[in-house]
Amino acid sequence: MAGLNHYLALSGLLFGIGATGVVLRRNLITMLLSIEVMLNAVNLSFIAFGRFLGAPDGQIIVFFVVTVAAAEAAVGLAIVIALFRHVESLNPDSFRELKG
Amino acid sequence: MAYNLILFYAFGAVAVAATVLVIAQSNPVYSVLLLIASFMALAGLYVLLDAPFVAVTQIIVYAGAIMVLFLFVVMLLNVPREEAVAGEIEAHESGSARAFGTLLTILMGVELAWALGSATRLGGRFAGGQRATAWTVREIGRILFTSYAFAFEATSVLILIAMIGAIALAGRHLAEKKPSPISHPQSPITAGSDKWPG
Amino acid sequence: MLLLIPLLPFLGFVLNSLAGRRLPRELSGGCASMAMLGAFGASVAAVRQLAAQPAGVHAISYHAMTWFSSGDFDVPFTLRLDPLSSVMVLVVTGIGFLIHVYSTGYMHEERPSEYARYFSYLNLFAAFMLLLVLAANFLVMFVGWEGVGLCSYLLIGFWYQKPAAADAGKKAFIVNRVGDVAFILGVLLTFVHFGTLDFQEVAGAANALAPDTSFGTVSAIALLLFIGATGKSAQIPLYVWLPDAMEGPTPVSALIHAATMVTAGVYLIGRNAVLFAHAPQVLLIVAMIGAATALWAGALGLVQNDIKRVLAYSTVSQLGYMFLAMGVGAYGAGIFHLFTHAFFKALLFLGSGAVIHALAGEQDLRRMGGLKHDLPVTYWTFLVGALAIAGIPGLAGFFSKDEILFRTFASGHQVLWIVGTLTSFLTAVYMFRLVFMAFHGPRHVEPRDAPAIAPHGGHLHDAPPSMAVPLVVLAFGSIVAGYLGVPAILHGANRLERFLAPSFEAPSSGGAASAQAAMEAGGGSLELALMIVASILALAGIALAARFYLTRPGTADRVAARFPGLYRFLLNKGYVDEIYDEAIVQPVRALAEGPLWRGLDVTVIDGAVNGIGAIVVETGGSVRKVQTGSMRAYAVSVLVGVVTILGYYVWR
Numbered sequence: 001m002a003g004l005n006h007y008l009a010l011s012g013l014l015f016g017i018g019a020t021g022v023v024l025r026r027n028l029i030t031m032l033l034s035i036e037v038m039l040n041a042v043n044l045s046f047i048a049f050g051r052f053l054g055a056p057d058g059q060i061i062v063f064f065v066v067t068v069a070a071a072e073a074a075v076g077l078a079i080v081i082a083l084f085r086h087v088e089s090l091n092p093d094s095f096r097e098l099k100g
Numbered sequence: 101m102a103y104n105l106i107l108f109y110a111f112g113a114v115a116v117a118a119t120v121l122v123i124a125q126s127n128p129v130y131s132v133l134l135l136i137a138s139f140m141a142l143a144g145l146y147v148l149l150d151a152p153f154v155a156v157t158q159i160i161v162y163a164g165a166i167m168v169l170f171l172f173v174v175m176l177l178n179v180p181r182e183e184a185v186a187g188e189i190e191a192h193e194s195g196s197a198r199a200f201g202t203l204l205t206i207l208m209g210v211e212l213a214w215a216l217g218s219a220t221r222l223g224g225r226f227a228g229g230q231r232a233t234a235w236t237v238r239e240i241g242r243i244l245f246t247s248y249a250f251a252f253e254a255t256s257v258l259i260l261i262a263m264i265g266a267i268a269l270a271g272r273h274l275a276e277k278k279p280s281p282i283s284h285p286q287s288p289i290t291a292g293s294d295k296w297p298g
Numbered sequence: 299m300l301l302l303i304p305l306l307p308f309l310g311f312v313l314n315s316l317a318g319r320r321l322p323r324e325l326s327g328g329c330a331s332m333a334m335l336g337a338f339g340a341s342v343a344a345v346r347q348l349a350a351q352p353a354g355v356h357a358i359s360y361h362a363m364t365w366f367s368s369g370d371f372d373v374p375f376t377l378r379l380d381p382l383s384s385v386m387v388l389v390v391t392g393i394g395f396l397i398h399v400y401s402t403g404y405m406h407e408e409r410p411s412e413y414a415r416y417f418s419y420l421n422l423f424a425a426f427m428l429l430l431v432l433a434a435n436f437l438v439m440f441v442g443w444e445g446v447g448l449c450s451y452l453l454i455g456f457w458y459q460k461p462a463a464a465d466a467g468k469k470a471f472i473v474n475r476v477g478d479v480a481f482i483l484g485v486l487l488t489f490v491h492f493g494t495l496d497f498q499e500v501a502g503a504a505n506a507l508a509p510d511t512s513f514g515t516v517s518a519i520a521l522l523l524f525i526g527a528t529g530k531s532a533q534i535p536l537y538v539w540l541p542d543a544m545e546g547p548t549p550v551s552a553l554i555h556a557a558t559m560v561t562a563g564v565y566l567i568g569r570n571a572v573l574f575a576h577a578p579q580v581l582l583i584v585a586m587i588g589a590a591t592a593l594w595a596g597a598l599g600l601v602q603n604d605i606k607r608v609l610a611y612s613t614v615s616q617l618g619y620m621f622l623a624m625g626v627g628a629y630g631a632g633i634f635h636l637f638t639h640a641f642f643k644a645l646l647f648l649g650s651g652a653v654i655h656a657l658a659g660e661q662d663l664r665r666m667g668g669l670k671h672d673l674p675v676t677y678w679t680f681l682v683g684a685l686a687i688a689g690i691p692g693l694a695g696f697f698s699k700d701e702i703l704f705r706t707f708a709s710g711h712q713v714l715w716i717v718g719t720l721t722s723f724l725t726a727v728y729m730f731r732l733v734f735m736a737f738h739g740p741r742h743v744e745p746r747d748a749p750a751i752a753p754h755g756g757h758l759h760d761a762p763p764s765m766a767v768p769l770v771v772l773a774f775g776s777i778v779a780g781y782l783g784v785p786a787i788l789h790g791a792n793r794l795e796r797f798l799a800p801s802f803e804a805p806s807s808g809g810a811a812s813a814q815a816a817m818e819a820g821g822g823s824l825e826l827a828l829m830i831v832a833s834i835l836a837l838a839g840i841a842l843a844a845r846f847y848l849t850r851p852g853t854a855d856r857v858a859a860r861f862p863g864l865y866r867f868l869l870n871k872g873y874v875d876e877i878y879d880e881a882i883v884q885p886v887r888a889l890a891e892g893p894l895w896r897g898l899d900v901t902v903i904d905g906a907v908n909g910i911g912a913i914v915v916e917t918g919g920s921v922r923k924v925q926t927g928s929m930r931a932y933a934v935s936v937l938v939g940v941v942t943i944l945g946y947y948v949w950r
Contacts, residue, residue, distance in 0.1 A: 002108035002148070005216060010112045010145075012212045014119055019208075021123035022933045023201075029128045029174055031933075033135050036166070037119050040142055043158075051149040056235045056243050059154050063244065066161055067255040071262035073166050077173045078269035084177050092929035099927030204934070204941060211944040 007048035014041035028080045028090045032073065039069050107148055115141035128174045132167055139163045150234035299344050300360035300377040303387060304428035306337040307394075310421035318414025326410070327402035330417035334398045334424060338391035345384040356380050356800035357498070359434060373495060378434035382568055382801035385633060385794070386431035386561075389640045393557045394424045396768035400648050401549040403764030404655055416456060416547070423449035427558050431565060435495040436485040439566075443481065443530065446559045447474045453554060454546040466542040473539040477529015481566075484522030491515045498804075501572035505804030509576050520577035523570060524584055527563025533621055534591045537614050538875055544606040548651030551606060556613045556643040561636045564620040571629045571802035585625025585706075589717040592618030594872070596724035600731070601858075601868045604661050605650045608732050612687065613643055615721060619702055622718055628705035629802040630795035634783045635702055637794070638694035641779045642686040645772035646729075649680035652761040652769065653736060663732065668741040673760045677737050679773040684733050686776040688726035689836040691829075694780035700832055701785060701795075704825045715828075722832055726839025731854075734847040785825060 014037060021034030043062045050058020080090065087094050118138035125131040139162050146155035244252060310333030318326045348358055357380035365375040379387070398420060405416055423446055430442025448471075455467025489495055492503045510516040527533070532540035543555050554560070567574055567584065574581055592615045599611035616639050623632030654661055656673055670677045686693040689700070699722060707715040761769060783794040846854045858865040867873070926932075 002105050006105075006108055006112075007145070007149070008216055010115070012216065013116055016208070016212070017116070017119045017123055019937060023930060023937065025123065026930075027126075027128060029170065029177075030123070030125075030131055031929075033122055033128075033131050033170065036135065036162075037122065037138070040139065040162075043154075044142060044145060047146055047149050047151050047154060051151065056240055059151050059235065059240055060244055060248055062151075062154050063157065064248075064251060064255055066157065067259060070161065070166055071258050073169060074262045074266040075269070077169060078266035080173060081177065081270040090177070095929065096927040098925060201934075204937060207941050207945065208937070211941065211948055214948050215944070 004048055004052045008045055011041045011045040011048070014038075014044065026091050026093065028083070028092060029077075031092065032076050032080070035076075036069060036073070039065055104148060108145065111141045111144040111148070114138070115145070129171070132170045132174060135170075136163045136167050139167070152234060153237050153240055299340060299347065300358070300379055300432060301362055302340040303337050303344065303391070303432065304377075304425045306333045306340065307421040307428065308425035309333060311418045311425060314414045314418035314421060318418055319411035321410070321414060323402075323406065323410050323413050326414040326417055327398075327405075330421050331395065331398040331402065333421055334391060334395040337424065337428065338388075338395050341384070341387040341391045344379050345388065348379055348381070348384055365437070370493070371489070373435065373437050375438060376434035376496075377429075377432040377438075378497075379432060380801045381798045382565070382633060383431045385637055385798065386565055387428060389637060390424065390427050390431065390558050393640055393644050393772070394427075394553060396771055397549045397553040397557075397644065397648070400552075400651070400765050400768040401547075403762045404549050404651055405547065416453075419449055419452045419456070420550070420553070423453065423554060423559070427562075430562055434497060436488060436497070436500075437495055439569075440482065440485060443526075443562065444478065446554070446562065447471065447478065447530070450474070450543070450554050450559055453550040454543045456546055456550065460545065463545040466539075466545040470539040470543050473536050474529045477526045477536055480522045480529070481526025484519050484526060487515065487519045487522060491519065497569055500570070501804045504573045504576050507576055509578055511578060513577075513579055516573065517577040517580050520570070520574050520580040521583070523566060523573075524580060524587075527566050527621075528587065529563070530566075531560050531563030531617050531621070532614050533563070533587050533617065534594065537591060537595065538878060540614055541607050541610040541871070544604070544610050548606065548647060548654060551610070552644045552647030552651065555610065556647050557640040560613065560617060561620070561640070564617065564624060564632055564636050567621070567624045568629050568633050568802065572804050574624070575627065575802075581625050581627065583625070585622050585711060585714055588618045588621025588623075588625050589714045589721075590618070591615070592622060592721040593717050593724070596721045596728065598868055598871055599728040600724065601865065603663050605653065605663050605666070605732065605736060606647070606661055608663070608728060609643070609646055609650055612646075612725065612728065615725065616643065616687070619699065619718065619721070622706060622714060623702040626706045626709040626711055626714070628702060628709070630783075630798045631698065631701040631705050633798055634794055635695075635698035637782075638686070638698040638776070638779045641772055641775040642683040642693075642695055645679060645683035645769065645776050646687065648765070648769055648772065649676050649683060652676040652765055653680075655761070655765070656759060663735045666736040667739045668737070670737040673737075675760050675766045675769060679769040680737070681733060682773040682776050684729040686780075688729050688840060689722055689832055690840075691833050692777075694776050694778070696833070697780035697783055697785070700825075700829045701783065703832055704785075704828050707828055708824070719832055719835060723835040723839045726836040727843050730840045730843035731847050734843060738848055739851060 018034045018037035018041060021037065022031050025031050025034065043065055046058040046061050046065070048058075050056065050061075083095060084090060115138050118134045118141065122131045122134045122138065125134065139158055143155040143158040143163075146152070146158060307330075310330045313329055314321075314326050321329075344358070348356075351358065357378050359376055359378045362375040362377065365373045367373070398417070401416070401420065405413055408416065426442045426445025426449060428442075430439055430446060433439035433442060451467045451471040454470050455464045457463045458467075485495065488500060492500050494500060494503070504516060507516060529536045540555060540560065544551055546555075574584070595611045595614035595618060599608050599615060602608045602611060616635070620632045620635050620639070623629070623635060652673065653666065653669060653676060656669070656676070657666070660666070682693070686695040689696045703715055703718050703722070706718055760766070783792055785792050846857075870876075
């Protein structure tokens with residue numbers, strides 16, 4: 001049977017992939033998708049911990065994370081739309097107007 | 101039970117493979133669809149972890165709602181390809197930056213490995229807490245609306261703010277105030293515009 | 299009614315300062331004069347109202363508003379008219395009106411805008427001066443006190459294009475500031491000690507105390523107030539500004555620097571007579587300073603060659619007399635002299651102004667002479683003023699000056715009496731030196747200079763009517779003003795002193811007046827003897843001046859040649875200005891420029907401010923680079939943070 005370590009390892013792997021996507025990709029939508037991947041990796045570890053502790057709190061936290069993810073996706077995508085209207089590009093390197 | 105482990109590896113492999121492809125894809129439409137596949141696999145893992153309600157929520161809310169939102173935006177913006185190519189990255193970034201990135205990655209890997217190792221060492225703590233049966237929706241709902249009632253209401257406010265924010269940011273009035281290329285029917289919306297070099 | 303007195307000149311100031319430059323000269327000068335005439339009418343009405351009060355009531359008050367109120371500290375904006383302030387009000391408005399009228403003629407050659415500026419200042423001065431004398435407490439008085447100082451500065455420096463005038467204005471202002479600091483300290487100490495600033499309440503509280511013989515708080519208050527008075531009234535050691543103040547227009551010298559403002563210090567002491575009476579040591583200081591100033595300024599007046607400077611030193615000297623009177627407790631006599639002096643000194647200044655006007659600005663006595671026939675009105679009125687100030691029997695100055703000398707002698711200060719009598723001799727000498735040099739003897743005005751000097755048609759012209767009428771009125775005043783205070787020995791009633799007496803007592807006491815009356819009765823034959831001595835000396839002084847400057851011109855030069863050191867010492871005003879410059883001005887300037895400006899201000903204060911600015915700029919400049927504007931750089935920085943935090947747990 002798969003133990004806690006299995007799930008944590010999988011969670012870490014997914015988190016790493018997501019982080020890689022955020023750093024390496026040059027498409028705002030893909031970056032947002034990578035963030036969703038990272039959130040889900042965390043979700044997985046929460047549920048695994050909850051399962052192996054016998055506590056329901058892990059699952060409850062996941063609901064909140066999903067809610068926050070939904071909010072984040074809504075606002076993030078709205079920003080993407082606004083930016084795209086402005087610059088007509090999804091490359092994050094196009095938005096350098098805040099350079100100090 | 102062995103089938104449990106087999107299912108874990110199967111779902112895990114699907115999730116990792118789909119996620120890697122999400123990152124590797126240059127077409128966002130494919131990325132979104134692959135991410136849905138990854139989420140499905142995660143939902144399977146949740147079932148294995150005796151969390152069937154979360155698994156269903158994952159499919160309905162995540163795969164169903166949020167990902168469809170992403171898909172809508174991708175279709176709306178109509179940007180199929182990412183403009184950056186690998187060669188450009190190498191041309192852009194210096195050796196020291198790459199060395200720094202490599203160092204960071206190695207450090208992160210080492211730390212994650214160590215964290216996993218320590219979890220193994222502390223594994224005994226998690227031995228006795230396991231329950232025979234899964235948490236029912238009734239139990240989860242009761243906890244959610246008693247112990248976590250405040251957090252729950254706070255998230256509802258968060259959702260409201262996000263909604264207002266999304267409307268304010270992406271609403272039509274912004275485009276009316278500042279004429280943008282998208283409001284001109286003559287100018288075709290093209291991806292990879294070279295007017296704005298990075 | 300009381301409020302109307304300072305308000306009318308103030309309205310004149312507002313009108314002239316706002317609309318004056320667009321008004322013709324006749325209108326702006328006329329409005330200013332009419333405001334003063336109105337104030338004079340209001341003053342007369344108010345004084346009649348005061349006189350009509352039932353017996354035992356010696357003041358009428360007008361409470362305009364509560365100025366400020368903080369805890370126990372209430373300052374009402376109250377005006378109060380009592381016998382002392384009624385004398386002052388009548389002097390200020392009456393003589394002020396005459397000088398306004400005179401000014402309309404004297405300043406006629408100014409441009410309309412300058413003309414209006416002049417009259418607005420003059421009206422503002424009158425308003426502040428009236429506020430000063432009508433104030434019922436120290437703070438309202440202080441407003442007037444500072445206000446007249448400001449107007450004095452503005453009017454001394456009226457011809458601000460002339461560096462000497464601008465410097466003189468600054469000098470007057472700064473020297474006065476020294477006195478004002480002492481004055482405000484005295485006011486603060488008064489409040490701390492008595493808990494009130496109202497003159498009557500302070501007098502009442504002080505009256506309840508025993509005389510302060512060991513130099514306690516009451517003496518300190520009195521001394522501080524007296525230092526304030528020396529600043530405003532040009533006494534040693536703060537008299538140096540007054541001679542320089544003669545750079546202002548001559549009517550200003552007459553009004554501010556002879557008749558009214560400079561007497562504010564005397565008034566201040568009279569107003570706080572009860573307080574001073576409880577500080578006998580300070581009174582002695584007042585008397586000695588007064589006598590010393592009278593003698594010193596009289597001696598300096600002997601050798602000056604500028605007609606206005608002679609009069610300025612004469613003013614300082616006469617103010618010394620007033621302080622002498624105050625110091626020996628003869629408050630009524632001091633105010634009496636103030637009153638008569640206002641007439642004849644204003645007259646002398648206006649007369650000198652007429653001379654200067656006729657000679658197109660010439661002020662040097664050595665270049666005058668023989669003006670008697672050309673300027674008859676000026677000459678005769680000036681002569682009346684000179685006789686009055688010299689103390690010739692029958693004229694105003696005689697009665698007031700002899701009253702002071704007698705009271706000095708009677709109070710046991712024989713040395714001070716000798717000084718005072720000597721000064722009265724000097725007064726006669728320098729005044730008649732002035733008269734003889736200016737009006738008698740050969741013409742020193744060269745005929746070929748005449749057209750340039752007298753541009754109005756080749757010959758010197760006497761004062762125009764607007765200037766002549768005030769001269770005549772003041773000459774009349776110089777003759778009759780003294781009869782208000784004829785002493786009992788000459789079968790007079792000394793009405794002024796009796797009228798003033800309630801002002802020098804605490805509101806509720808009635809014993810002091812009778813004591814004064816007893817002293818007057820006792821010294822009858824002595825007073826007569828002193829009077830004769832002083833009169834003889836005055837006549838001797840005139841005779842000496844006549845011998846030196848009229849019958850044997852050149853005698854004075856020979857005397858000067860015999861005592862060259864003394865002569866040069868007096869001619870250079872005793873080098874007092876130079877001593878002050880070396881002892882005070884230069885060290886202060888060195889301190890300010892060296893350690894304070896270059897040391898403290900530039901390096902420490904500016905350095906701190908600029909340093910903070912530079913640090914912020916530098917930090918911002920380096921931190922700025924962190925904000926790359928690149929989203930992926932931010933993502934990496936988040937990652938670095940994650941690695942660091944995780945690393946912390948690993949390392950731990």
